Amino acid sequence: MTQTSQTFLGMPAASPEEQPHTGGWRTNVEVPQDTLRWGHTFPEGAHKTLANTQMRRNLGHATRTIRNKRQLRVDEMPDWEDLREAAEAVKFEVASRLPELLEQFEANVTAHGGIVHWARDAAEANRIVADIIKSKGIDDVVKVKSMATQETNLNEYLADEGITAHETDLAEMIVQLADDMPSHIVVPAIHRNRSEVRGIFLDRMGDAPEDLSDKPEELAGAARAHLRRKFLHASVAISGTNMGIAETGTVSIFESEGNGRMCLTLPDTLITLMGIEKLVPRYQDAEIFAQLLPRSATGERMNPYTSMWTGVTPGDGPQEFHLILMDNGRTKVLTDPIGRQALACIRCGSCMNICPVYQHTGGHAYGSVYPGPIGSILTPQLTQGLADDDPVHTLPFASSLCGACAEVCPVKIDIPTILIHLRARSVDVKRRLVPDMWDVAMNAATPVMSNGKAWLAATEGVKATRLIGRDGRIGALPFPASLWTRSRDLPVAPKESLRQWWKRTHPEGITPARSGLGAAQSTATKENR
Amino acid sequence: MDAKTAILARAREAISRSQQGRPVRDIPRNYLRVGTDAPGSQPVVADMVEKLEDYSAKVVRAPKDAAILDGIDELLGDARSVVVPAGLPQAYKEAAARRGRTVREDSRQEPIPTLELDQIDAVVTCSRVGISMSGTICLDGEPDQGRRAITLVPDKHVVVLEREMIMPTVPQAVDVLGQNPTRPTTWIAGGSATSDIELVRVNGVHGPRNLGVVIAH
Numbered sequence: 001m002t003q004t005s006q007t008f009l010g011m012p013a014a015s016p017e018e019q020p021h022t023g024g025w026r027t028n029v030e031v032p033q034d035t036l037r038w039g040h041t042f043p044e045g046a047h048k049t050l051a052n053t054q055m056r057r058n059l060g061h062a063t064r065t066i067r068n069k070r071q072l073r074v075d076e077m078p079d080w081e082d083l084r085e086a087a088e089a090v091k092f093e094v095a096s097r098l099p100e101l102l103e104q105f106e107a108n109v110t111a112h113g114g115i116v117h118w119a120r121d122a123a124e125a126n127r128i129v130a131d132i133i134k135s136k137g138i139d140d141v142v143k144v145k146s147m148a149t150q151e152t153n154l155n156e157y158l159a160d161e162g163i164t165a166h167e168t169d170l171a172e173m174i175v176q177l178a179d180d181m182p183s184h185i186v187v188p189a190i191h192r193n194r195s196e197v198r199g200i201f202l203d204r205m206g207d208a209p210e211d212l213s214d215k216p217e218e219l220a221g222a223a224r225a226h227l228r229r230k231f232l233h234a235s236v237a238i239s240g241t242n243m244g245i246a247e248t249g250t251v252s253i254f255e256s257e258g259n260g261r262m263c264l265t266l267p268d269t270l271i272t273l274m275g276i277e278k279l280v281p282r283y284q285d286a287e288i289f290a291q292l293l294p295r296s297a298t299g300e301r302m303n304p305y306t307s308m309w310t311g312v313t314p315g316d317g318p319q320e321f322h323l324i325l326m327d328n329g330r331t332k333v334l335t336d337p338i339g340r341q342a343l344a345c346i347r348c349g350s351c352m353n354i355c356p357v358y359q360h361t362g363g364h365a366y367g368s369v370y371p372g373p374i375g376s377i378l379t380p381q382l383t384q385g386l387a388d389d390d391p392v393h394t395l396p397f398a399s400s401l402c403g404a405c406a407e408v409c410p411v412k413i414d415i416p417t418i419l420i421h422l423r424a425r426s427v428d429v430k431r432r433l434v435p436d437m438w439d440v441a442m443n444a445a446t447p448v449m450s451n452g453k454a455w456l457a458a459t460e461g462v463k464a465t466r467l468i469g470r471d472g473r474i475g476a477l478p479f480p481a482s483l484w485t486r487s488r489d490l491p492v493a494p495k496e497s498l499r500q501w502w503k504r505t506h507p508e509g510i511t512p513a514r515s516g517l518g519a520a521q522s523t524a525t526k527e528n529r
Numbered sequence: 530m531d532a533k534t535a536i537l538a539r540a541r542e543a544i545s546r547s548q549q550g551r552p553v554r555d556i557p558r559n560y561l562r563v564g565t566d567a568p569g570s571q572p573v574v575a576d577m578v579e580k581l582e583d584y585s586a587k588v589v590r591a592p593k594d595a596a597i598l599d600g601i602d603e604l605l606g607d608a609r610s611v612v613v614p615a616g617l618p619q620a621y622k623e624a625a626a627r628r629g630r631t632v633r634e635d636s637r638q639e640p641i642p643t644l645e646l647d648q649i650d651a652v653v654t655c656s657r658v659g660i661s662m663s664g665t666i667c668l669d670g671e672p673d674q675g676r677r678a679i680t681l682v683p684d685k686h687v688v689v690l691e692r693e694m695i696m697p698t699v700p701q702a703v704d705v706l707g708q709n710p711t712r713p714t715t716w717i718a719g720g721s722a723t724s725d726i727e728l729v730r731v732n733g734v735h736g737p738r739n740l741g742v743v744i745a746h
C-alpha cells in the first residue's frame with residue numbers, strides 16, 4: 001500500500017478543522033513499501049531528522065532515562081558478565097545447529113497441537129497470515145507488538161486485503177494512529193512526547209474523552225478504555241515471540257502492559273510469526289534470557305508479564321495455534337562467519353539507547369525498522385543491500401565506532417567489528433559516501449570524544465587487534481584511516497593505546513592534553529572532505 | 530521445493546560456509562544458579578516482600594492458616610464479586626466469600642465466558658513458585674491456579690504464594706517450572722504497567738491493576 005497522506009513539518013495534509021488537536025505531532029516519515037529499506041540513505045534521513053529539534057529533545061530525555069535505569073539494574077547483578085557469556089554461547093550454538101533445532105522445535109509444537117508453517121520471505125509470511133484470518137471469515141484482528149511483523153509490513157499488507165490489524169501495545173498504537181513509523185525496537189514511540197500523544201489520541205482515536213489531559217496516566221487510561229472492547233471481542237490475534245524453546249516447543253512473550261496476555265489468551269485463534277533465529281535449545285536456557293532481557297530493555301528487574309505456551313492447552317487459551325517460521329534473509333546473514341553474530345540479537349534496544357549517533361539522528365534516519373547499531377549491521381545483511389545503488393549499504397558507516405554498543409549488548413554481539421567488516425564489503429562506494437557519513441557520525445560522537453573518561457571506556461570496545469590480519473599486518477582500518485590503508489598495508493599497532501601507555505608511564509595521574517586529541521581529530525575530518 | 534525444505538537447505542549451506550570448524554562448546558553456566566539462602570528462608574522472604582512492594586503490590590505475611598484466610602479477605606477489600614479456580618482450597622473460597630461477596634468458580638471444563646469475567650471485580654488463585662531476586666510470581670495453570678483468562682480480566686488479583694516456594698534465583702524457579710515445561714505459564718512481576726510515554730512508568734494498563742500477595746505458612 002502506498003501511504004500518500006504524508007505530511008512534512010509545517011505542511012499539514014488535513015485542514016485544521018478536521019484535526020484540531022495536532023499538538024505538533026505530525027509525522028515526517030512515509031510508511032514505506034519495504035520496511036527494511038525506506039529508500040533514503042542514512043545521511044539523507046539524518047539531515048531530515050536532525051532538523052527536528054522537538055524530536056531530538058524527546059529522544060534525549062527518553063534515552064537518558066532508560067540508560068540510567070538499565071545501569072542501576074545491571075549494577076545489582078553480581079553475575080551479569082557470566083550471564084552474558086552464557087547467552088553468547090547459547091546463541092552461538094543456535095546458529096551452529098539451526099537446522100536440527102528448528103526441526104526439533106517444529107516436532108514439539110506439532111506434538112502439542114500447534115500448526116507450523118514455514119515462510120521463505122516476508123511476502124510468503126504475510127500471505128499465510130492473511131489466509132488463516134480469511135478462513136475464519138473475519139476482517140478485524142488484534143496484535144501484540146512484534147518486530148517480525150514490522151519487518152514484513154504485515155499491517156499494510158492486511159489492510160490491502162481488507163483486514164484491520166489493531167496494534168495493542170500503547171507505543172505501537174500511538175505510531176499506528178499517527179500513520180507514523182516506529183523509531184525504536186522496544187519503545188517505538190520514543191520520539192513522541194506527552195502533548196504529541198494527546199494530540200494523536202484526540203485527532204485519531206475516535207473515542208478519546210474531549211477533556212483528555214497530557215498526563216501519562218490519563219493517556220494510558222484512554223488507551224485502556226479504547227482497547228478493552230477489542231480484546232474482549234477479538235477472535236484472532238497475531239504476535240511475534242521473544243524466544244522459542246526447541247526442547248519443548250514452548251513459545252514466549254515478554255511484555256509489560258498485559259496487552260500481550262490479552263491477545264495470547266482470549267481469542268480462539270493465535271498466529272505467531274517467528275524469525276528462525278529466535279530459538280534457544282533447552283528450557284533451562286530461558287533462565288539466562290529472562291534475566292538479561294528485562295534489565296537491558298526497560299531497566300526492570302523483571303518485566304510485569306511473561307507468557308509461555310506450548311501448542312494448545314485444551315480448555316485454556318486459544319484452541320488453534322499457528323506458528324510461522326520465517327527466514328526473510330536470516331540464512332543470508334548466517335553465511336557470513338563474522339556477520340552472523342547479528343542473529344544473536346534479542347531486540348533489547350540497549351545498543352540504540354547508548355549510541356551517540358542514534359541519540360542525535362533518531363530511529364527514522366536509519367530508514368529501516370531496525371535502527372541504531374544493531375540496525376546498522378543487521379539491515380544490510382538481511383537485505384544483502386551492499387550494492388552501490390542500495391540505500392542500506394551506507395548503514396555500516398553510520399557509526400563513530402565508539403564501541404559503547406558492544407559494552408551494553410546482553411548477548412555480547414561485537415557490533416564494532418561487524419561494522420568494520422561490512423564497511424570493507426562496500427569498499428567500492430566508500431569514497432563517495434564517507435565524507436557525509438563521517439560528518440554525521442563525528443558530530444554525534446563529539447560529546448563522548450570531548451570527555452576523556454567516556455572516550456577511553458567507549459574505545460575499549462574496538463581493540464586494535466581486531467583489525468590485524470593473519471600476516472600480522474593491518475589490511476583495512478576503519479574509516480577514515482581506511483582511505484589510506486586501502487592502498488597500502490600498515491604495520492601492526494602497538495599493544496597499548498597512547499592513553500594506556502601514558503597511564504602506565506605516568507602514575508602521578510597527568511593525562512595527555514585533551515586539546516591534542518581534539519586537534520588530531522579535526523584534522524582527520526578535514527583531510528577527508 | 531517446499532518452504533521448509535528450502536529454508537533448511539539454505540541454513541545448512543550457510544553454516545557450511547560460516548562455521549569454519551568452530552566447535553559448539555558446553556554452555557558456561559558460571560552465573561549464580563543457586564542463592565546462598567534457602568528457598569523460603571527469612572532473608573529470601575524479606576527480599577521478596579521488598580521487591581513486591583517496590584512494584585506497588587500489597588503483601589500480607591501469613592504464617593498460620595487463619596492468617597491466610599484473613600489475608601485473602603483483607604486484600605480483596607471492597608471487591609463485590611470474585612472468581613476462583615475450581616481447584617482452589619475450600620477454605621480459601623470461603624474466605625473470598627466473606628463480607629457477602631459473590632464467588633463464582635471457573636474451570637477448563639466449565640469456563641466463565643470472557644464478557645462475564647469482565648463484570649467480576651477480583652480473582653483469588655494459588656501459584657507455583659516465586660523469585661525473590663526480581664519479585665516475580667509464576668503460575669502454571671494447574672487447578673488451584675486456573676485458566677489464564679481468570680487472572681487477566683478482573684481488575685484485582687489476590688495470589689497465595691507458599692513461603693517455601695519462594696526461590697532466591699531465576700534458575701531455581703526455572704528448575705521447578707521445568708518439571709512441567711509445557712503447561713501454560715504466566716510470570717507476573719507487579720501489576721500491569723507501561724513506560725511508553727516519555728519513559729514514565731504508569732501502573733495499570735490492560736492487565737489486573739492491583740496485585741495482592743499472601744505469603745503463606
Ligand code: SF4
Nearest residue numbers: 345346348349351409
Ligand atoms: S544488538 Fe545487543 S544491545 Fe542491540 S538490541 Fe540486540 S541484543 Fe540488544
